[in-house]
Amino acid sequence: MARYANRSLALAYTGLVLTPLFWAGNAVVARGVVDSIPPVSLAFWRWVIALVVLLPLTFPKVRREWPVVRDHWPRILVLALFSVASFNTLLYVAATTTTAINIALINSTIPIMVALLAFLLLGERTRPIQRLGIAVALAGVLMVIAQGTLGRLISLSFSPGDLFMVAAVISWGIFSVLLRRLSIPLSAMTFLTLQIALGTVLLIPVYLIDLLLVSGGFTLSASSIPPLLYVAIFPGILAYAFWNHGVWAVGPARAAIFMYLVPVFASVLAWLFLGERLGWYHLAGGALILVGLYLTTRNPPAPRNHGA
Structure with a gap:
């Protein structure tokens, strides 16, 4: 039993490391296609493609579990609102009117x-060692975002896109906590x-309002297919599956610390x-983030029994 628990935690932490890697790639792709694919279109077609890929594989299980789905669909709908429908849509919209530095800075407040x-909804408290880990990791994030210069951090200005990112962070925070509670x-x-x-x-x-009244959509081409497939499969299906399991296994507050890795991975991907x-x-900030992650994830709790 202990071996199973350790393996489950190891898989959870591996998935929580891959999740920010895929999301960093999501940000790089979004910035690359912002002039050719409107943000709402990118969000909508991302999930359409993800559903087309996923449904043939999971439909038999969905059908078997349909009585449970029928009883709990309002809760799933609420979770879907704050995650699939809101978070990345708000992030993509934010990317059109704010800088990547500001997006990374605001995104780093997710933990x-x-x-x-x-704390407010679940009464979940952090231990002193975890609070120290959060502080160390946050210092690493700020070092990466500010590029080692205090003046760069102080001189940041905020735009309407920053407000969209704040809304995105709040949306993801609500989703993460409700995922544990519901x-x-x-x-x-x-x-x-x-x-x-x-x-x-x-x-x-x-999407229909944006298509008819705002952006007019986009033209599907050979250059637009690869980014759509990437955002659907990696930051879409895989990252969400990894995140859901990670929150269940280690809790929302501890899982959220791994979001500190997003700006580190984004910096490396941008370099490559x-x-x-x-x-x-980047190297110094990454080292601080890893130390913070270590401090925060020491002595993790055993996972609960999963509902299925």
């Missing part, structure tokens, strides 16, 4: 937001399929694919 909401006895893949399906349904009116320079502050 603080989740810890605050977990007990839904479904298998992981059934839950993910319903989460994406209901989130996509919620996005339909938003966009030719941006990898500076000393």
Whole structure:
């Protein structure tokens, strides 16, 4: 039993490391296609593709668990609203009117937001060693974002896009806490399929309004297919599955600390694919983040029994 618990935790932490890697790639792709694919269109078609890929694999299980789905669909709908329908849509919209530095800075407050909401809604407290880990990791994030220069951090200005990012962070924090609080006895893949399906349904009116009155959509081409496939499969299906399991296994506040890795991974990906320079502050900040993660994840609790 102890061996199973250790293996489950190891898988949870591995998934929580891959999640920010995929999300960092999501940010790089979004910035790359912002002039060719409108943000709402990117969000909507991302989830349509993810559902097309996922549904043939999970439909038999969804069908078997349908009585449970029927009883709990309002809860799944609420979770889908704050995750699939809201978070990335708000992030994509934010990317059109604010800088990548500001997005990374605001996104790095997710652990603080989740810890605050977990305390307010669940009464979940952090130990002193965890608070130290949060502080060390946050220092690493700020070092990466500020590129080792205090003046760069102080001189940041805020735009309407920053407000969208704040809304995105709040949305993800609510989702993470509710995911722990709302007990839904479904298998992981059934839950993910319903989460994406209901989130996509919620996005339909938003997409139609944007298509008809705002952006006019985009033209599908050979250059637009790869980024759509990437954001659907990696930061879409895989990252959400990893995050859901990680929150269940280690709790929302501890899982949220791994979001500190997003700006580190984003810096490396930008260096590899966009030719941006990898500076000393990336290495120093990354080291601080890893130390913070170690402090925060020491002596993790044993996972609960899963509903399915």
